[in-house]
Amino acid sequence: MPTFSHLMPSRLITWPVAIGLAAFLIRYGSSQCQACFVSYHSKSRRRYVQSGQFEKETDETGKVVIVTGSNMGIGKETVLELARRGATVYMACRNKSKTEQALKEIIEQTGNNKIFFRELDLSSLKSVRKFVSNFKEEQDELHILINNAGVILETRGLTEDGFEMQLGVNHMGHFLLTILLLDLLKKSAPSRIINVSSLAHTNGEIKVDDLNSEKNYQGGKAYSQSKLANVMFTRELAKRLEGTGVSVNALHPGMVNTEIAKNFILAQTKLVRRNVQSGQFKKETDETGKVVIVTGSNTGIGKETVLELARRGATVYMACRNKSKTEQALKEIIEQTGNEKIFFLELDLSSLTSVRKFVSNFKEEQDELHILINNAGVILETRGLTEDGFEMQLGVNHMGHFLLTILLLDLLKKSAPSRIINVSSLAHSYGEIKVDDLNSEKKYSGSKAYSQSKLANVMFTRELAKRLEGTGVTVNALHPGMVNTEISRNFKFAQSKLVQLFVKPLFVLFLKDAKSGAQTTLYAALDPDLDGVTGQYFSDCKPKKVGHAATDEKVSQFLWEESMKWTGAPKVI
Known part of the structure; x- marks a missing residue:
């Protein structure tokens, strides 16, 4: 959503926009389908999307044309228009029944009986040769060859001849077909060869050391390579045919509502989803006997x-503000895991009184604490104040957790080795600690105040880690990823009908689910390899560099001193 634009790198925004718009702004082959687009956008916008219309009337009577992959989509529409203009057209396709049905419809619509089906499977060089042989038995002329067929595949496949399927069909098959038909094209000059490529060719690379994608396969890259091959073949063949009367050109048809476009969007969406959900903590650990606090843990x-900690046997305290919501979540967790050592203790991080009361109540029940996970957070569009007069995001995300942590240090030290985990955000790298306006009284920006609070999390982590060195208590921070949670519920725009109906369904594809979002927290809290590791920042279960501002020691000292002063925390370290 737009409210998150400050929280993520531009490359992460590009994917949902590019693929989402491709799916939404996809071209349609009929005016009836165009209405779907007009219902939301202006007529001028529709004209732009459907731009590039060939409106000249020509008579193609007597012309012989071959169109590959022409029983549906672009190919079928091409044949339909050529038939309407009087051409003799050969539909070169693999699927007999589908092509004969399309052929029947075209003849019925145009009254042109000179439309024929001849079988061609571009994934078989044998089939290509057989097609050419059969065609030459029937025709001694060829005026236009339209190499239209294409495939896009997510997983690697091989042609009959052992070529990577996309390269084999989209390029190699058409390459042989064209070469074998050159004699007729020259004889029929002026004649034309049209290679249907794609804008994807601009992202392509001819892998000279791995042309057949045997070492490393990625569906999108293999497709782009095949489309680049179309363009390079076009340019090279055009040079070689100079002076023969045979012209060769390539084209990008646009994003079209065909099966191949749908498969492309689906394949790319799956690929991105896999990348988005990356960083999984898969080590099995036994946390029986460990006592853990997780703030903001009812959603x-x-x-x-909490669910995963419970599954691993830990005793977990859900430190939350909303009693009924937490008790419902607690009930679900116990039912799913069978672990009854899951408890709710009320904690409102916007109240220092509530923080002190929580700690007092916790210490009455427990004399150990092995893991403290400061997870709770808020993001606000408009400025609000905590009970103690702190700007709400700084107050909840940092000050409340600061006091909570300081008051629990005695138990953490006693229970060492123990861990403190501060859930920050990539937004910290955009943040600035406003030393002259820490409470955002002079000027307020929701996103800047949020970024400041997340930077405070990282600076607190680094400073506390130094102060606790040698105690057996480690402190680390993390970015959970862009996660589909309720944190944006306080943004009015995010709750608008426009966002809920149009933006969110597209954007949510590129967000981590809550389970994936919890993985780096679990990694930082439980991975045995992190014993003794402190003062670090993690993302996707890997160490990452902190933003430059987080390394400013002078500002870090300022923040520590102000936090002590504002919260009235005891000087225990």
Whole structure:
């Protein structure tokens, strides 16, 4: 959603926009389907999307044309128009029944009986040769060859001749077909060869050391390579045919509502979803006997964190503000895991009184604490204040957790080795600690205040890690990823009908689910390899560099001193 634009790199925004718009702004072959687009956009916008219309009337009577892959989509529409203009057209396709049905419809619509089906499977060089042989038995002329057929595949496949399927069909098959038909094209000059490529060719690379994608296969890259091959073949053949009367050109048809476009979008969406959900903590650990506190744990990342900790046998305290919501979540977790050592203790991080009361109540029940996960967070569009007069995002995301952590240090030290996990955000790298306006009284921007609070999390982590060195208590921060949680519920725009109906369904494809979002938290809290590791920042279960501002020692000292002063925390370290 637009409210998150400050929280993520531009490359992450590009994917949902590019693929989402491709799916939404996809071209349609009929005016009836265009109405779907007009219902939301202006007529001028529709004209732009459907731009590039060939409106000249020509008589193609006597012309012989071959169109590959022409029983549906672009190919079928091409044959339909050529038939309407009087051409003799050969539909070169693999699927007999489908092509004969399309052929019948075209003849019925145009009254042109000079439309024929001849079998051609571009994934078989034997089939290509057989097609050419059969065609030459019937025709001694060929005026236009339209190499239209194409495939796009997510998983690697091989042609009959052992070629990577996309390269084999989209390029190699058409290459042989064209070469074998050159004699007729020259004889029929002026004649034309049209290679249907794609804008994807601009992202392609001819892998000279792995042309057949045997070492490393990615569906999107293999497709782009095949489309680049179309363009390079076009340019090279055009040079070689100079002076023969045979012209060769390539084209990008646009994003068209065909099966190949749908498969492309589906394949790319799946690929991105896999990348988005990356960073999984898969090590099995036994947390029986460990006592853990997780703040903000009745929904989203926090709830998923508690669920997994419960599955691993830990005793977990869900530190939350909303009693009924937490008790419902607690009940579900116990039912799913069979672990009854899951408890709710009320904690409102916007109240220092509530923080102190929580700690007092916790210490009455427990004399150990092995893991403290400061997960709770808010993001606000408009400025609000905590009970103690702090700007709400700084107050909840940092000050409340600061006091909570300081008051629990005695138990954490006693229970060492123990861990403190601060859930920050990539937004910290955009943040600035406003030393002259820490409470955002002079000027307020929701996103800047949020980024400041997340930077405070990282600076607190690094400073506390130094102060706790040698105690057996480690402190680390993390970015959970862009996660589909309720944190944006306080943004009016995010709750608008426009966003809920159009933006969210597209954007959500490129967000981590809560379970994936909890993985780095679990990694930082439980991975045995992180014993003794402190003062670090993680993302996708890997160490990452912190933003430059987080390394400013002078500002870090300022933040520590102000946090101590504002919260009235005891000087225990």
